[in-house]
Amino acid sequence: MNRIAISRRAMLKGFASGVLGVCTLPALSTLLARRAQAEEGRPHYFVFAYFSGGWDQLLLFDPRDGTQARFRAQQAYATNGSGIDVAYERLTDSVTKGLLAANPSGVVKPSGSNLTFGAAVPTSLLDHAQDLSVVRGINMETLTHEVGRRYFITGQFPRGLQAAGSALPTAVAGQMADGAALPHLTMGVESYNASFPSYASGVQALQPSDVSRALRRLGDPLPTAADEAVARYEAEADGCETQELDGDGLASIFRSSRLKQRSIIAAGLSSRFNFTFDTAQQTKEIKDLFKAFAIARAADLFGPVGQAALAAQVITTGVSRAVSLLLGNNLDHHDSEWTREHAPKLRAGLDALARLISYLKNSPHSDGGSYWDYTTVVAFSEFSRSPLVNGRGGRDHHLASSCLLAGAGIRGNVVVGGTSDQGMLVESVNPMTGALDAGGIAVRPADVHATVLAAMGLSDAHLAGQSPRKLTALLRGT
Amino acid sequence: MRRILIAGALWASACSSSPKSKPAPANLPPEEHPPIVVPADPASKRTGRVSLSQLRASFPVVLGNDASGRPLTWNTSSSSSPQSGFDVYARTLGEADFIGRTEDDRDASPIYVKFMDDAARSGCDQVLTADEKQNDPTRRTLLRFVSFTDTADTNSEGFRQNLAYLKLRFHGVKVTDDRQLEALQTLFVAAGSGSSVPIKDGWRAVCVALLMAPEFHLY
Numbered sequence: 001m002n003r004i005a006i007s008r009r010a011m012l013k014g015f016a017s018g019v020l021g022v023c024t025l026p027a028l029s030t031l032l033a034r035r036a037q038a039e040e041g042r043p044h045y046f047v048f049a050y051f052s053g054g055w056d057q058l059l060l061f062d063p064r065d066g067t068q069a070r071f072r073a074q075q076a077y078a079t080n081g082s083g084i085d086v087a088y089e090r091l092t093d094s095v096t097k098g099l100l101a102a103n104p105s106g107v108v109k110p111s112g113s114n115l116t117f118g119a120a121v122p123t124s125l126l127d128h129a130q131d132l133s134v135v136r137g138i139n140m141e142t143l144t145h146e147v148g149r150r151y152f153i154t155g156q157f158p159r160g161l162q163a164a165g166s167a168l169p170t171a172v173a174g175q176m177a178d179g180a181a182l183p184h185l186t187m188g189v190e191s192y193n194a195s196f197p198s199y200a201s202g203v204q205a206l207q208p209s210d211v212s213r214a215l216r217r218l219g220d221p222l223p224t225a226a227d228e229a230v231a232r233y234e235a236e237a238d239g240c241e242t243q244e245l246d247g248d249g250l251a252s253i254f255r256s257s258r259l260k261q262r263s264i265i266a267a268g269l270s271s272r273f274n275f276t277f278d279t280a281q282q283t284k285e286i287k288d289l290f291k292a293f294a295i296a297r298a299a300d301l302f303g304p305v306g307q308a309a310l311a312a313q314v315i316t317t318g319v320s321r322a323v324s325l326l327l328g329n330n331l332d333h334h335d336s337e338w339t340r341e342h343a344p345k346l347r348a349g350l351d352a353l354a355r356l357i358s359y360l361k362n363s364p365h366s367d368g369g370s371y372w373d374y375t376t377v378v379a380f381s382e383f384s385r386s387p388l389v390n391g392r393g394g395r396d397h398h399l400a401s402s403c404l405l406a407g408a409g410i411r412g413n414v415v416v417g418g419t420s421d422q423g424m425l426v427e428s429v430n431p432m433t434g435a436l437d438a439g440g441i442a443v444r445p446a447d448v449h450a451t452v453l454a455a456m457g458l459s460d461a462h463l464a465g466q467s468p469r470k471l472t473a474l475l476r477g478t
Numbered sequence: 479m480r481r482i483l484i485a486g487a488l489w490a491s492a493c494s495s496s497p498k499s500k501p502a503p504a505n506l507p508p509e510e511h512p513p514i515v516v517p518a519d520p521a522s523k524r525t526g527r528v529s530l531s532q533l534r535a536s537f538p539v540v541l542g543n544d545a546s547g548r549p550l551t552w553n554t555s556s557s558s559s560p561q562s563g564f565d566v567y568a569r570t571l572g573e574a575d576f577i578g579r580t581e582d583d584r585d586a587s588p589i590y591v592k593f594m595d596d597a598a599r600s601g602c603d604q605v606l607t608a609d610e611k612q613n614d615p616t617r618r619t620l621l622r623f624v625s626f627t628d629t630a631d632t633n634s635e636g637f638r639q640n641l642a643y644l645k646l647r648f649h650g651v652k653v654t655d656d657r658q659l660e661a662l663q664t665l666f667v668a669a670g671s672g673s674s675v676p677i678k679d680g681w682r683a684v685c686v687a688l689l690m691a692p693e694f695h696l697y
Binding site: 193199201204210213218222223226229232242245251255257260264265 | 580600
C-alpha cells in the first residue's frame with residue numbers, strides 16, 4: 001500500500017493556511033456579498049444586434065489572408081485544397097474594392113489588437129477594437145434560417161421551427177427591476193418569453209413614432225375629473241368576478257399593468273421620440289442625435305442608423321433596458337448579389353453599431369461614467385456563409401458562425417475559439433482561455449448566453465436544461 | 479316499505495361513505511414509473527388573456543353600430559380615413575403574422591393595457607356619439623334604460639337597470655346584488671362632477687372602466 005508522505009513543513013503550512021482561511025472567510029464572504037449587492041443595484045443595458053440571413057465571416061470576424069494561395073480559388077477547390085476561397089477579387093462595391101486594393105490580404109489587425117477583422121468591418125468599429133471580443137466557430141447545428149435564428153435568440157434548439165425558451169434580451173429585462181417603461185424593445189427581431197415576467201416580453205417598434213405612440217395617449221383624453229374617477233375606480237374596485245379570474249395571478253398582473261401604464265404616460269417621455277426633420281420642431285437633443293448617427297433623411301430612420309439612434313434614445317432616456325435591433329437585413333446572398341451587396345450591408349450595420357457605441361460612450365450616466373460602462377452588446381446572425389463560392393457566384397449556408405461581444409462585464413480584445421483552415425470547420429476551445437484545444441468544447445449559443453448573463457451579473461437558470469458552459473476567458477474580473 | 483328503507487340506506491351509504499382502500503395484493507410487480515399526477519388546475523382551464531383577433535371581433539359586438547349601421551371598433555387616425563387600431567398596432571401588440579411570429583403574445587403587459595386604454599376611449603367616444611343620434615332607446619348601446627338627462631336621483635330604477643345591463647353586456651356578468659353596482663355608480667357621479675356635460679362624461683367613464691376591467695380582457 002502506498003503511503004502519502006507529508007513533510008512537517010507542508011503540514012504546518014497547510015495548518016496555517018487553514019487558520020488564515022477560517023479567519024478571513026467571514027470578511028471575504030462579506031466582501032463578496034457587498035460586491036453582489038453592488039452588482040444587483042447597478043443598472044444594466046443590453047443591445048442585441050441581429051444580422052438576418054447569414055453573414056459572411058471571411059468578410060467579418062474570421063477572415064483569411066487573401067494573399068495566401070491556399071485561400072484562393074485555384075487551390076481552394078483542388079482535391080485536399082483548403083476549401084476556403086476568399087474570392088475578394090469578385091467583390092464589386094467601390095469601398096471594399098478600395099480597401100482590398102490598399103490591403104490585398106483583406107485582413108485588418110488594428111494596432112495593439114489581438115483580433116483580426118475582414119474587409120467589411122468599418123473603420124468606425126475598428127476604433128473600438130480594444131472593447132470588442134469575438135467568439136469564432138460557434139456550432140449553429142442547422143442550416144435553416146428560422147431554426148438558426150431562434151436557436152441563437154433563445155440559446156435553446158427550436159422544436160421543429162418553433163422557438164423553445166426565452167430570448168436573451170427577455171432574460172436580461174426579466175431579471176431587472178420593472179422600472180423601465182418598455183423594458184425590452186425590439187425592432188423587427190423575433191422575441192420569445194417562456195418563463196420571465198410579462199413586462200420583459202419584447203415590444204415591437206418599427207420606427208421612432210411607434211415608441212412615441214407607446215408612451216402617450218392616442219386619441220382624445222378623458223376630461224381630468226373623469227380620468228381621475230376612472231383611476232380611483234380601478235384602484236378600488238375589486239369585484240368577486242376579478243377575484244375568480246385571479247387564480248393564476250393574471251388579474252393581479254393586469255391590474256398592476258393598468259397602474260404602470262398610467263405612470264408611463266405621466267412620465268411624458270413621448271416628446272423625446274419626436275424624430276422630426278422639421279427644424280422648427282426639432283429639439284437640440286434630436287438634432288444632436290441625428291448628427292451622431294448621420295441621419296439626414298426620413299428613409300434613414302428605417303435603416304440601421306435609424307434603429308441604432310432609436311436604441312440610443314431608449315437607453316439614455318431610461319425607456320428600455322434591453323433592445324433588439326435588426327442591423328442587417330436580407331443577407332441571404334446565394335447568388336451574385338453577394339459580390340455587390342453583402343459587404344456594403346454588413347458595413348452599414350456595423351457602422352450603425354459603432355455609432356451606437358460611440359454615442360453611449362459620450363453620454364454620461366447619472367451613476368457615474370458613461371452609459372457604455374453599463375451596456376453589453378452582442379451582434380449575431382443565424383449562421384455564416386459557405387467558405388466556397390457556389391456556381392451562381394454567391395455563398396450558401398455554413399454551420400460555423402461567429403458573434404461579436406462588447407461592453408459591460410466583457411473583457412475586450414479577446415478571441416475565443418476558431419475555425420479550421422480546412423473548410424472553416426468548428427474547432428474545440430478551452431472556455432477558460434479561449435484558445436483552441438482538441439480536448440475542449442464546441443461553443444454553442446447557450447454558452448454565449450450564459451457568458452453574457454454572467455457578464456451582467458444575471459442568472460442563466462432558465463438555460464439549466466442546456467448545461468451551458470461559460471466562456472470565462474471573456475469575463476472581466478476572472 | 480322495508481325494501482324501500484333498505485334501498486334508501488344503501489343509496490345513502492354509497493353517497494356519503496368514503497371509498498374503502500383495497501388491501502394491497504401480495505407480490506406486486508415493481509412499478510415502471512411513478513404514478514401520473516393530474517394537475518388540479520390543468521392548463522386548459524387556466525385564466526387567459528383575449529387575443530387580438532378576439533378583441534377585433536368583440537368590440538363591434540359590445541359597442542354596437544353607429545347611426546349608419548357601421549360596426550364600431552377602435553379607430554385610429556382621422557375620421558376621414560379611419561383605420562382599425564387592432565390592425566395598425568397588431569405587430570406592436572404581438573399578433574402572430576406566421577412569418578416572424580407564429581404565436582400570439584397573450585401577456586397582460588403595461589403596453590398592451592396602454593393600447594387597450596386608447597381603444598376603450600376611442601370606442602366609448604364613438605358609442606356615445608351614436609347613442610346621442612339614436613332616438614329609440616332600445617337601439618342604443620350605452621344608454622338603454624336612461625335618457626341623456628337622467629341621473630341616479632331623477633331615475634334611480636332606470637339608472638340601476640342600465641348599470642346592470644352594461645355589466646351583462648360588457649362582462650357577461652348577471653348582477654344579482656345591487657352592491658355590485660355601487661362602485662360604478664360612484665364612478666359615474668365622480669366623473670361628471672364639475673363637468674358641463676356630467677351625464678355624458680359619467681357614462682363615458684363607466685364605458686371606459688368596463689372596457690378596461692380584467693373581466694373584459696381575461697377569461
